[in-house]
Amino acid sequence: MQTRKYNRNEVIVFCKTTDTYGGLSNMAAGYSLNINGVIIPSAEHLYQACKFPDFPNIQEAIISELSPVTAKIISRKNNHFARTDWKSIRVQVMRWILEVKLSQNWDTFSQLLLQTDNKPIVELSYKDTFWGATLAGNSLLGINALGRLLMDVRDKDVKTNSYQACVDPLSVTAFLLYGYDIGLVCNDSFDEEYTLSKALLDHH
Numbered sequence: 001m002q003t004r005k006y007n008r009n010e011v012i013v014f015c016k017t018t019d020t021y022g023g024l025s026n027m028a029a030g031y032s033l034n035i036n037g038v039i040i041p042s043a044e045h046l047y048q049a050c051k052f053p054d055f056p057n058i059q060e061a062i063i064s065e066l067s068p069v070t071a072k073i074i075s076r077k078n079n080h081f082a083r084t085d086w087k088s089i090r091v092q093v094m095r096w097i098l099e100v101k102l103s104q105n106w107d108t109f110s111q112l113l114l115q116t117d118n119k120p121i122v123e124l125s126y127k128d129t130f131w132g133a134t135l136a137g138n139s140l141l142g143i144n145a146l147g148r149l150l151m152d153v154r155d156k157d158v159k160t161n162s163y164q165a166c167v168d169p170l171s172v173t174a175f176l177l178y179g180y181d182i183g184l185v186c187n188d189s190f191d192e193e194y195t196l197s198k199a200l201l202d203h204h
């Protein structure tokens with residue numbers, strides 16, 4: 001992925017979770033996720049936990065921490081245990097996490113993404129030019145991988161109103177949470193719809 005240059009005045013910028021578009025941040029509260037029945041407080045927790053499929057104890061330390069910043073610090077301290085292919089899979093893992101966040105928080109997250117119109121979305125960071133971009137005068141410079149994934153999700157899933165009750169698994173080896181495969185991830189409404197339609201079928 002290549003570095004991009006954005007005009008600060010022409011883009012949707014988010015940095016702190018309390019910003020107008022703070023819900024776009026992986027650190028935002030109010031977008032909890034359910035993977036294999038495990039409730040995960042934020043997208044950041046899930047992203048960091050995915051680095052350690054072979055270490056359920058590290059995953060648990062990350063997920064049981066309420067603060068996403070502290071969860072990230074725990075992850076960083078354990079970086080030497082991270083999966084060796086992490087850098088080559090992290091973007092597809094992040095794309096999958098955003099799909100899960102959208103599926104399980106459709107009303108709020110799709111509305112927030114729609115409010116960004118067709119504008120570029122940029123995560124303002126003070127040092128991370130991979131996931132975000134840094135300020136240089138009136139410009140924002142960086143790969144902005146997270147902003148680009150958010151735009152992709154907005155354009156392909158939200159603008160087309162393509163709500164997904166279930167998100168397909170990633171074809172990544174050892175994609176595990178607490179020792180169990182992360183397969184098809186379905187949200188509660190899918191379970192209710194499935195139970196209802198099964199009950200109707202069984203009745204006939």
Ligand SMILES: Nc1nc(O)c(N)c(N[C@@H]2O[C@H](COP(=O)(O)O)[C@@H](O)[C@H]2O)n1
Pocket residue numbers: 015016025026027044047072123128131146
């Ligand atoms: N430290 C920090 N504070 C924030 O407020 C942030 N939004 C971020 N960025 C997020 O950190 C994640 C990447 O972590 P790694 O450096 O790859 O471990 C990703 O979710 C960024 O959006 N960082």
